[in-house]
Amino acid sequence: MHHSPSPDLNLQVRLACRPKGRPVLADFQFTSEPLPIPADGQLLVRHEWLSLDPYMRGRMADTPSYAPPLELGAVMLGGTVGVVQASKHSNYAPGDLVLGMGGWQAYSLADAQGPAAPLKLERSEVPAFAYLGALGMPGITAWYGLTQLLRLSPGQTLLVSGATGAVGSVVGQLARARGLRAVGLAGGAHKCAHAVQQLGYEACVDYRDGPDAMLQGLRQACPDGVQGIFENVGGALLDAALQLASPHARIALCGAMAGYNGEPIPLAAPQLLLTKRIGLQGFIITEHLPLWPQARQELLALWRQGQLQQHSTIVDGLEQAPEAFIGMLQGQHLGKLLVRLT
């Protein structure tokens, strides 16, 4: 199989500066390059969808974390769904739909073998971009925290911060499917209404009302306390969650959006972890790859039963990616943030 030469250029978004606090547009740089040519064992993918996710903020910094920082000048990393344009490996043919980590660019090269080989997707009733959302990393994250860490029983109450985000929007749906009472925390009346009307939450409390009103709202929404906490935000929201936690509650610590720009976010009352005998587990979903096929299968089954939907905000054109990403870190969007490449 030969690659098809193309007159196109490959538009790319690169890390220009390490952000100080909130990222700004100047932290990103646009470049254009000739299309790369796949070597033996490689394929060229034309991206149709790019996923924008909070974890990327961590990779822009050079503070020590679970993954090495992105090099300055490197193409921003990110999950992509695209179409094989040229292939030099028999496992892939032009026209194949694939999920990979192509990054913030119009095209990427990928190795056809090894751990980073793109996943071939069937063209089915499922829209391709759902493999970046409810059926992809965010959905698997929700599934893992709920089924592997929290393991609640029907009727128990689950508190979810970032309830309308990429992960939270799946947690709510999975919780409802499992007979749990999911209560959300989100920023703004519009998001809270969406959580209850669309995502399966029993109730959703607006943290923008301030700490006292938030706590009061949570007490009303959780008369039997909270037996599980799916934590995506941290900071004042985790403080409130600990106040509501029942003895022996479990916490799946999935994200800490409140601190992603580097500001300190102390936990006000860690002694509650002791007095309430709480179990907490931080996790990073890419460390649990062996469970991904099972997770995808269960998520797909729920999708086919009509119990799981994709809720997204879609922006058009790679040119919009930096601004959309900056907005996401400020909580501007509903659901999974996706870039449609045009």
Next chain:
Amino acid sequence: MHHSPSPDLNLQVRLACRPKGRPVLADFQFTSEPLPIPADGQLLVRHEWLSLDPYMRGRMADTPSYAPPLELGAVMLGGTVGVVQASKHSNYAPGDLVLGMGGWQAYSLADAQGPAAPLKLERSEVPAFAYLGALGMPGITAWYGLTQLLRLSPGQTLLVSGATGAVGSVVGQLARARGLRAVGLAGGAHKCAHAVQQLGYEACVDYRDGPDAMLQGLRQACPDGVQGIFENVGGALLDAALQLASPHARIALCGAMAGYNGEPIPLAAPQLLLTKRIGLQGFIITEHLPLWPQARQELLALWRQGQLQQHSTIVDGLEQAPEAFIGMLQGQHLGKLLVRLT
């Protein structure tokens, strides 16, 4: 079996006031009463040893916690070893040595049946007071955290705050017996030397040297990071422990001495729980009673192999109990604090 009337009075220490911050002597009140007379199914125990433990500070307060507060005017609660003086139940005879929750008093009545029935102790080579320490609640606490929660492999590093306290002094010995590298945190050069020379710690860092020196000392003592944390203190010590923690480290959260007087002790960098994918479990050993017989058996076996000793500070006379208790909360003593009743 009839009780033997006695001309003695029963000296008691009662909760006079709820402490504001550090307890003071005026928070305790001494009273004397005629000896109580056991009813059918009860026994009268003359106490030889009283255990003083940090958890009692929590029961003096009326803030919500895992156990109801002590009533104002009630006899202070506490574990005791004593001799049966009179018995109205066939399971016990005068002269039996028993472990119970007799409280801060010279004598107590106990029910011979039910969950609070005193445990009959064999008179053996083991000193009776060890059943309040290394073979009692503190020892079982150490055993539970180490074997049921942390589950480290030989050669891994365990960080223990309050290393020379009632629990920490057993954690060090158990860790050595299991081939772990235990590193302690304690207050003062004398305690640190004791930890290394007597308790099986590889190294012990003095937190009184200040946060920077503590962190530096820990980095030297833990070149491969820390895979398990046995946390008795909280506050700045837990902050430091999180800095040292390796990815996937586990934390057994057993105590939070730093905050027992009600001051807020925020956790500086809870996001490390996420970025390091840490698992944390708060626990209260009295919720795990079914495991106590197994724990005692294993601790006793180690004792008989010479791998476990009792390290105590002993004060004489119930009159000394309040002052000794106040001093314990300020970290004044080495090992298990015991009152010998005279």
